Amino acid sequence: MTACAPFPLRRTRIKICGLTREADVRHAVRAGADAIGFVLYPASPRAVTPMRAAELARLLPPFVTPVLLFVNATPEDVQAGLRAVPQALLQFHGDESPAECAAHGRPYIRAARVPTGAGAAGFDLLEYVRQYASAQAILLDAHVQGYGGGGVSFDWKAFDWSDPLLNAGDRLVLSGGLTPENVTDGVRLVRPWGVDVSSGVEQAKGLKDAGLIDRFIAAVRQADCPQA
Numbered sequence: 001m002t003a004c005a006p007f008p009l010r011r012t013r014i015k016i017c018g019l020t021r022e023a024d025v026r027h028a029v030r031a032g033a034d035a036i037g038f039v040l041y042p043a044s045p046r047a048v049t050p051m052r053a054a055e056l057a058r059l060l061p062p063f064v065t066p067v068l069l070f071v072n073a074t075p076e077d078v079q080a081g082l083r084a085v086p087q088a089l090l091q092f093h094g095d096e097s098p099a100e101c102a103a104h105g106r107p108y109i110r111a112a113r114v115p116t117g118a119g120a121a122g123f124d125l126l127e128y129v130r131q132y133a134s135a136q137a138i139l140l141d142a143h144v145q146g147y148g149g150g151g152v153s154f155d156w157k158a159f160d161w162s163d164p165l166l167n168a169g170d171r172l173v174l175s176g177g178l179t180p181e182n183v184t185d186g187v188r189l190v191r192p193w194g195v196d197v198s199s200g201v202e203q204a205k206g207l208k209d210a211g212l213i214d215r216f217i218a219a220v221r222q223a224d225c226p227q228a
């Protein structure tokens with residue numbers, strides 16, 4: 001772990017997503033993850049059932065948040081997830097409207113799917129952030145085939161992160177193709193409240209790699225330290 005003197009000015013929150021195994025959950029928590037995501041989207045290679053998410057969420061100590069991820073799920077499916085993991089934060093990755101996301105009366109994370117390459121410049125992120133004013137967090141993901149977890153980044157330089165309207169309320173979560181190699185730069189540029197990673201800490205889809213998790217978290221902490 002990188003040491004800062006006298007202490008980091010900020011601590012970027014870290015969510016690790018798409019866990020399916022007990023050992024991965026235990027390791028992520030020990031390494032310092034703040035939130036653990038479970039994919040309740042049956043078409044995903046990282047999908048778990050609500051019952052399995054509940055088993056894994058039971059391993060979480062206080063102050064580590066379970067997150068249930070949905071893609072165009074029915075309200076009944078979301079409710080089934082919440083019955084299994086009542087303390088969970090919700091994450092919506094599909095085409096859900098602001099009203100659909102808010103309908104469960106629970107804090108939620110809204111994934112914005114930002115076009116990759118030159119397309120990012122044409123994406124009105126400010127309008128998106130305004131539209132989802134009821135979201136506790138806006139997760140900045142890259143638009144890939146499928147709905148997410150694609151291990152692809154968008155062009156972080158396409159937006160003005162110093163715009164107080166864009167970064168208002170500390171609710172941006174940088175995501176999409178983050179790795180131990182690029183996350184320090186991403187955090188220093190965007191200054192998000194948190195980061196979210198799946199592919200970048202995996203040995204295979206749904207199977208996390210302890211060494212990559214350690215390196216990823218150390219790289220985030222490095223970004224949190226004031227630069228010499």
Ligand SMILES: O=C(O)c1ccccc1NCC(=O)[C@H](O)[C@H](O)COP(=O)(O)O
Binds near residue numbers: 045046093
């Ligand atoms: O993980 C999936 O398979 C998945 C499927 C459908 C929608 C979202 C999905 N995952 C989202 C995430 O894991 C993260 O929140 C985020 O998009 C980061 O993914 P990655 O680029 O793999 O780090």
